[in-house]
Amino acid sequence: MAKILKVGxxxxxxxxxxxxxxAYNKMKRKVxxxxxxxxxxxxxxxxxxxxxxPGAHASLTQMLxxxxxxxxxxxxxxxxHAPLAVEALEHGCHVLIEKPMALKASECDRxxxxxxxxxxxxxxxxxxxxxxxxxxxxxxxxxGSIGTFTGMRIFMSDHRDKFALREDFWVHKLPGGLxxxxxxxxxxxxxxxxxxxxxxxxxxxxxxxxxxxxxxxxRIELDGENGTSSIFISDTSNRHHCQVDIYGTEGALHLDLNxxxxxxxxxxxxxxxVDLARYSLGTAWRTVAGVAGNALKVVTGSTRLGLxxxxxxxxxxxxQDSQPPVTxxxxxxxxxxxxxxxxxxxxxxxxxx
Numbered sequence: 001m002a003k004i005l006k007v008g009x010x011x012x013x014x015x016x017x018x019x020x021x022x023a024y025n026k027m028k029r030k031v032x033x034x035x036x037x038x039x040x041x042x043x044x045x046x047x048x049x050x051x052x053x054p055g056a057h058a059s060l061t062q063m064l065x066x067x068x069x070x071x072x073x074x075x076x077x078x079x080x081h082a083p084l085a086v087e088a089l090e091h092g093c094h095v096l097i098e099k100p101m102a103l104k105a106s107e108c109d110r111x112x113x114x115x116x117x118x119x120x121x122x123x124x125x126x127x128x129x130x131x132x133x134x135x136x137x138x139x140x141x142x143x144g145s146i147g148t149f150t151g152m153r154i155f156m157s158d159h160r161d162k163f164a165l166r167e168d169f170w171v172h173k174l175p176g177g178l179x180x181x182x183x184x185x186x187x188x189x190x191x192x193x194x195x196x197x198x199x200x201x202x203x204x205x206x207x208x209x210x211x212x213x214x215x216x217x218x219r220i221e222l223d224g225e226n227g228t229s230s231i232f233i234s235d236t237s238n239r240h241h242c243q244v245d246i247y248g249t250e251g252a253l254h255l256d257l258n259x260x261x262x263x264x265x266x267x268x269x270x271x272x273x274v275d276l277a278r279y280s281l282g283t284a285w286r287t288v289a290g291v292a293g294n295a296l297k298v299v300t301g302s303t304r305l306g307l308x309x310x311x312x313x314x315x316x317x318x319x320q321d322s323q324p325p326v327t328x329x330x331x332x333x334x335x336x337x338x339x340x341x342x343x344x345x346x347x348x349x350x351x352x353x
Contacts, residue, residue, distance in 0.1 A: 005031045005315060008055075008063050008093075010084055011075035012038040012047040015098060020073060021051050023308045030315050031071070037063040060084055064091045070318070071096060077170045078180075082107035085122070089114040094121045094318050096311070100184040100338060101331030103175060108332035115328060123314040123324035124331035126188040127306030128242070130313075133255040133262035134306075137246055138192065140253060145264065147250030151227040152193050154186050157234045157241040160208065160216075164235040167212045176342040177214050178235045179204075186220065186231045187337040188330070189244060194224030200340045204349055207236045215349075220341060260305075 007024060009016055016036075024033050035055030038044040048056035057063040060072070064087070072088035073096045074081055081102050085095045089111070101124045102108050115122045128134060141149060158164075163171050163178055174180025190197070200222060204215035213235075220231040227247075242257040254263040304312070313325040 002030070002319060004029070005070040005318065006068060007031050007033050007071045007073055008035045008037070008060075008067055008069040009033060009073045009075060010037055010060050010063075012036060012040070012043045013075060016075045017047065017051075019307050020075060020311075023311050026308065027312060027315070030312070035063050035067045035069070060087055064088070064093070069093050071314075074098060078103050078174070082110050085111045086114045089118050089120045089122075092118065092120065094123075094314075096123050096125065096314060097331065098125050099127075099188070099331075100124075100180075100335055101328070102335055103180075105332055105336045105339060108328065108335050112328040112332065121314070121318060121324050122328035122331070123310065123317070124326045124328065124334075125307060125310055126185075126326045126330070126334070127310060128185055128189055128257060129192055130306035130309035130325065131257055132260055132305075133257060134189075134192075134244070135309075136262050137244075137253045137255055140264065141193070141246065141248070145250075146246070146248030146252060146266075148248055149193060149227055150247050150249060152190065152229045152247065153245040154189055154229065154231045155241065155243050156182055156186060156232070157237050157239060158182060159238055159240050160236055161238075162235075162240075164208055164210065164213055164216050167210070172212050176338075176345055178216055179218050179233065179342065179345065180338070182233050182235070183218075183220075183338055183341060184334055185242075186229075186233060187222075187341070188334040190222050190224075190229035190231070191330075191333055191337065193227070193246065194222065194229055195226040197222050197224045197337055197340075199223030200337075200344045202341060202344050202348065204345060215345075218345075222337070 009020060024031055033053055035057060036044055036048055036053050037057035037060055041058040044056040055067055057066060070093065072093045074084050075098045076084065078100050081097055085097060088095050111122055163169055163181060171178060171181040176183060203219040205217045206215050208216050216235045218233045222229040244255040246253040251264065251266045254265065310325050317324045
């Protein structure tokens, strides 16, 4: 029987309670979570009690001293990632890190070097890449189903109550403010499709006009060698939404990452009303059927979303000594793109006071 790996979690925020702990709970044959830590020790104890975790600690140092861990899962604000990861790696643990890997590429280099030096693995939670529609889109693109890739468009919207209206929330202290939270998702999705990104441009707006958030809506253009990525990010609406369109010379793919749907749009030569009606009805039927099917799969637990896939593959990479699903180098590439975007933002608009 394979060894069950022990995971210690750093941080007790919403992403831990609503995503990481439920994911580990589905993998009891592979992992167990014997400990959790947070600078707010009372929160750590409360979380441990609620989720039946044996150990609760006030720091990573304390947790490492008290527990024999195989993996440390870091779910704290990104400015803390590098020192925590290096400490865990030097203690002999593999490390899973929430996105973004860090705020600077130089911090990523520290972590990558610590992993190399200590023979441990790093994995970064670029979860959207492992949602079923994105995995299928990459497969179709590789097969040439839409011809040669020419570009993509990303639309992301977070409910304004989640970040924008919370004055004291840590995201407002990130480089780029709200952009520093959602931007990495768009950056790593773009990197999954674009070859070398050399050019960046950005337009930023403030609609809610809160003093703690310099901007709350962003339009970004990433210029790669094989195409472009046009990105729209908004924190002003009352809903969460994420969709991606991928374009090729012979067709397009539309990914609805809320409903976990993928639509293939092939070549269409005719614009006659009857052909347009037939096409529209076919699309509507596939959408309704797809939503119903996906809802059933989520309820029954037969569909695994991005984070679950990443954790499962990361565990396998440790056991089999293979490459993690998202490497430290890939995490660093995303941070480099975010540095380019934020630099362009400051160049055009100055830094927030």
